[in-house]
Amino acid sequence: MRLAHKLVDATFAERAFFCNSGAEANEAAFKLARRVAHDRFGPEKHEIIATVNSFHGRTLFTVSVGGQPKYSDGFGPKITGISHVPYNDLEALKAQITDKTCAVVIEPIQGESGVVPADKAYLQGARELCDQHNALLIFDEVQTGVGRTGELFAYMHYGVTPDILTSAKSLGGGFPIAAMLTTEALAKHLAVGTHGTTYGGNPLGCAVAAAVLDVVNTPEVLAGVKAKHERFKTRLEKIGQQYGLFTQVRGMGLLIGCVLSDAWKGKAKDIFNAAEKEGLMVLQAGPDVVRFAPSLVVEDADIDEGLDRFERAAAALTKA
Numbered sequence: 001m002r003l004a005h006k007l008v009d010a011t012f013a014e015r016a017f018f019c020n021s022g023a024e025a026n027e028a029a030f031k032l033a034r035r036v037a038h039d040r041f042g043p044e045k046h047e048i049i050a051t052v053n054s055f056h057g058r059t060l061f062t063v064s065v066g067g068q069p070k071y072s073d074g075f076g077p078k079i080t081g082i083s084h085v086p087y088n089d090l091e092a093l094k095a096q097i098t099d100k101t102c103a104v105v106i107e108p109i110q111g112e113s114g115v116v117p118a119d120k121a122y123l124q125g126a127r128e129l130c131d132q133h134n135a136l137l138i139f140d141e142v143q144t145g146v147g148r149t150g151e152l153f154a155y156m157h158y159g160v161t162p163d164i165l166t167s168a169k170s171l172g173g174g175f176p177i178a179a180m181l182t183t184e185a186l187a188k189h190l191a192v193g194t195h196g197t198t199y200g201g202n203p204l205g206c207a208v209a210a211a212v213l214d215v216v217n218t219p220e221v222l223a224g225v226k227a228k229h230e231r232f233k234t235r236l237e238k239i240g241q242q243y244g245l246f247t248q249v250r251g252m253g254l255l256i257g258c259v260l261s262d263a264w265k266g267k268a269k270d271i272f273n274a275a276e277k278e279g280l281m282v283l284q285a286g287p288d289v290v291r292f293a294p295s296l297v298v299e300d301a302d303i304d305e306g307l308d309r310f311e312r313a314a315a316a317l318t319k320a
């Protein structure tokens with residue numbers, strides 16, 4: 001209850017549904033969208049539009065909605081009524097959306113497939129198209145939420161409000177808890193008994209997440225994330241140029257993607273391995289992007305130390 005109030009006070013939402021993972025939060029979001037459309041308009045209105053290369057989790061519904069066949073192929077028939085359009089392409093969405101569409105699902109920054117931020121006009125346009133077609137706009141903020149981008153949720157940067165938002169990962173600061181946030185008018189379509197999970201909203205998970213929000217949802221931490229972004233970006237651009245590794249450093253807050261240059265395309269894993277030799281953990285976001293997603297309260301001295309190590313890794317790798 002306390003956690004629900006904190007999330008409601010801090011966002012557009014009026015209701016929260018708690019569960020245990022990002023996939024479960026998205027599963028709930030997709031089921032809610034279909035149920036709302038079913039109740040209001042009938043069974044024909046069940047189609048979901050997602051984006052190419054998106055990632056929404058690993059249950060059958062969420063891999064079917066996710067735009068990456070490597071996660072969805074090989075498990076028998078997929079959930080039907082789902083289509084995928086290129087990300088950041090408003091015309092493609094416009095061409096695909098119809099009155100049978102019940103929801104459009106977007107990650108405000110595509111995380112797993114390369115840290116690709118949405119354009120503002122794209123999210124604004126998606127909002128308008130959804131309104132025109134009585135479709136719900138779902139933002140998957142499993143990766144971008146809870147301070148990661150320097151605002152509590154990434155939608156706040158864009159000024160575009162979804163109907164349903166999903167959150168996990170940072171919500172528990174490492175402890176498994178996830179949430180689907182929505183409005184009261186929508187939430188009432190999932191009446192008691194129509195959806196749920198034994199451990200959803202368990203007292204320990206909720207207490208942990210409430211404590212996380214008390215720390216993260218403060219001006220100091222959120223402003224710190226923005227300032228640390230600049231510290232990373234400046235240095236990473238320099239390293240990228242000096243060693244010919246990156247063409248672009250993109251992302252928001254402490255979700256940063258370094259796009260590999262042609263010479264290093266497909267070799268994110270090599271950079272990951274070279275960094276590991278220096279005792280530094282970096283991440284990949286697909287084969288062409290090196291991802292940095294450190295603690296939101298990482299100290300500047302640790303950033304500098306980490307980037308020194310990264311530079312040594314880059315030097316060793318490019319020399320080899």
Ligand SMILES: Cc1ncc(COP(=O)(O)O)c(C=O)c1O
Pocket residue numbers: 020021022023024026055056057058107111112140141142143168169
């Ligand atoms: C955008 C997004 N949605 C959903 C998920 C799935 O979350 P979980 O692994 O907690 O099920 C992830 C995980 O990487 C993600 O990045």
